Amino acid sequence: MIQIDHLSATFGRFRAVDDVSFRIEPGQSVALWGSNGAGKSTIIRCVLGLVPFKGDIRIAGRDARRDGKQARRAIGYVPQELGFYDDLRVREAVRYFARLKGERPADQSAVLASVGLAGHESKRVRELSGGMKQRLALALAMIGDPPILVLDEVTASLDSAGREHLTDVLASLRAAGRTLFFASHRPAEIRALADRVILLERGRIIRESAPADLDDDRPAAALLRIRMPAPTARLAIDALHRRGIHAHLNGVGILVPAAEGARAAAVHALAQDSIPFDDFEFIQPGDAHAAHPAPARSETRYV
């Protein structure tokens, strides 16, 4: 269903993905796993045609570069966190993105119902919680019944209840035969959803394994929380992504998996890009409460 041959992607002098090749068969669920800067999100962005790359990517038989539009017709994509048009009502969002997929905008309420959003059609997107926004993103991804779902750390910014709910929905989609291709740094999520795990390190595949063989402690042993105002946080995430460093919004700033031996990479990158931040701290594994603090009022839209 997805075939990647000798994929490489560079940003300036930084090689985010280095000669990566793999195949995903129809109906398979494949996870990308790796630490900070391993190249998970960059591979996903290459598949979606969002970053320039070398090598070949074929999606459902279509060349992702030359026939990108038709290739993307086979994909439903759920990003880590969606900066939706906040003033849009849920119903309007569904109509808009259904049209972009060439689907009839009417009769999409079944898609919303399938992710537990029935009855929320007339709410504005800004009124939804973080978990509901992610479910809306999943509903939008499923419009037009695409055979492949591509998910980029979709539960990273959710609380445990939201995470469990979304994982259950994804598990049912997998059971129904949908091809899943996702990045995650949560072993439990990978065990629940994946048939196969591709382990990445510094943009290269180091091995493939079964989900059961995952070493829980390997990626992201600790997290780095960098405090900054919400508007800056989005810029910081983009800047870090361009350097192959994965980060996500989290209440009072951003969270970055802090790999052993490269713990200061994100701070260094932000300083180099002149992106200001207020403070930073390391959060040890298992300290879930510290990693997901209650959001400040002004930052609610990001949570």
Added chain:
Amino acid sequence: MSDFSIALPAAPGFARNIMTVARRELRDALRARWFALYTLAFLALGLGVSFLSAAATGGTGLEGFGRTTAGLINLVLLVVPAMALTAGAGAIASDRERGMLAYVLSYPIARWELLAGKYLGLAVALLASICAGFGLCAGILAWKGGGADPARVALLTALTYALALSMLAVGMAISARARKSGVAVGIAVFIWLLLVFITDLGLMAATLAFHPPIRLLFFAALANPLQVFKMWSLSSADASLDVLGPAGLYATDTFGAAVVWVFAASMALWILLPLAAALLLFCRRTAV
């Protein structure tokens, strides 16, 4: 080895995608505060300029759309470029800033289709604002017995709209590469200042300092879409460019009635070149 080719519904055609994005952009603009404020400001200032121009020429107040054309041209030169430049500058950069651009481009839509849809939607919004401004202005003047000439109103509206389209294209070219909408709008404001004030003052200073040939002055004026609009509007209203001094005389002597085509070609280039630049910058295969 199979490459897993499967039958898929066809991706939406370019016309459908452009219309989808344009409709959304138009609806957003019509709901936005900037649109309402610019339209109200344009209307209020237009009525003020009309009243004062007519009063200054000995009329009793609200009368004669033709007399007020010169005043309205100066108003258009200030308000419309600012409106179109800032609308264009925010069009792509704001989506990029909040992460929405990458998300939308993950759908089966080409980059050029997204850009064209945004341009079309904003162009229609600007048309609505300009028509509302001129229409209400002319309507009130007519109601008060000023006898606004519909043909003149239509011509000035059309020329204003051409200026708006060119400035919108410049704004979108800025937005195509800017990472932050604040930066894009800042650059747009700088360009507005450059076109409105600095170019005029620069031409005057250069004339005094270097005494360039008149021909050069005329072609330098053509390099500024605001000057093109001003010359074109004045020539249409007065049928003479003498009011512009030696450069106007040169244009009349050299091109005669065909000077209108020179203005039209210049304005067309000011729409097409920035639009082509926006397309080139946005569609280059770079990271979103």
